[in-house]
Amino acid sequence: MLPSLIFFDLDKTLAASKQPLTPEMAQLLSKLLARTNVAIISGGKFSQLKEQVADQLPEGTVLDHLFILPTSGAALYAFLEGRWQAVYEERLTDAQAQSICTTLETAMRETGIVDLASHSYGDRIEFRGAEVTLSALGQEAPIAEKEAWDPDGSKKRTLHDALVPMLPEYDVKTGGSTSIDVTLKGINKAYGIRKLCEYRSYIIADTMYIGDALYPGGNDEVVKETGIRTQQVKDPEDTMRVIGELLAG
Ligand SMILES: [Mg+2]
Known part of the structure; x- marks a missing residue:
């Protein structure tokens, strides 16, 4: 039997970093949405996830069965009465975001992991409402460069470990290939899972999580x-192979 709700990570699970779903993946997800509920949970902001996932789904897809949890679960969006609406959003205040930005800059300088004098593809730090994200090569960096930057994850780990004691009131997470995400304490993918299950009365034991990390x-x-x-x-x-098996099972 299919789980009543299937959570998917986005980057490297459903699509390459910040890329849209392929048409084949979009078809498979659409088939899955006809039969059960699906949630996408990622460090990206809502507009990005909507573009990468929801906007790629073929016409006629049952969007009422799709949930989007952007910013690592700090917000939940559902398709209600024909449009995407926020069910909750744990926003950071401007003062909190500013203090996180300053700390991220200090950590980049002190660890020497990111050369601030080098070229950046767009801003390195982005405030996403519920989250502040550091992208080592900039928000718009090409995938090939991102994937070559930290193949074993050790640079992100060093930055993460330096930041945890500097931001004791926040949750610091390693994100996609080059990113670190900071949210309010206790907000992470586990929080998002619990919140969505509570909101729609799903039992966690009847759900499933698929991810690459x-x-x-x-x-x-x-x-x-x-x-x-x-x-x-x-x-x-x-x-795609796993979804195929779920649909066949
Ligand atoms: Mg991933």
């Missing part, structure tokens, strides 16, 4: 604390 230190690992059933995937192609 469930391993220790990976940015999907935190979901395990909810007790949710998990499925590790290698990349979007592997995810």
Whole structure:
């Protein structure tokens, strides 16, 4: 039997970093949405997730079955009465965002992990309402450069470990290939899972989480604390195989 709700990570699970779903992936997700509920949970902001996922789905897709949890679960959007609406959003105040930005800059300088004198593709720091995100090469960096920057994740780890004691009131997470996400304390993918299950009265045991980074230190690992059933995937192609099996099962 299909889980009553399936959570997906986005980057490297459903699509390459910041890229739209491929038409094949969009078709498969649409088939899944005809039969069960799907939630996308990622560090990206809502407009980005909507563009990458919801806007790629073929006409006739049951959007009422789709939930979007941007900014690492700090917000939840549902398709209600024909349009996307925020169910909740745990926003940072401007003062909180400003203090996080300053600390991120200090950490980049002090660790020497990001050369601030080097070229940046767009801003390195972005305030996303509920989250502040540091993207080491800039928000618009090309995928190939992003993937070559920190292939074993050690640079992100160093930045993360330096930031945790500098931002004790916040939750610091490693994000996509080059990013670090900062939200209010206790807000992470596990929080998003619990909030959506509570909102729609799903039992976590009847749901499932699919992601590429469930391993220790990976940015999907935190979901395990909810007790949710998990499925590790290698990349979007592997995810298509898993969805195919779910649809056939
Ligand atoms: Mg991922």
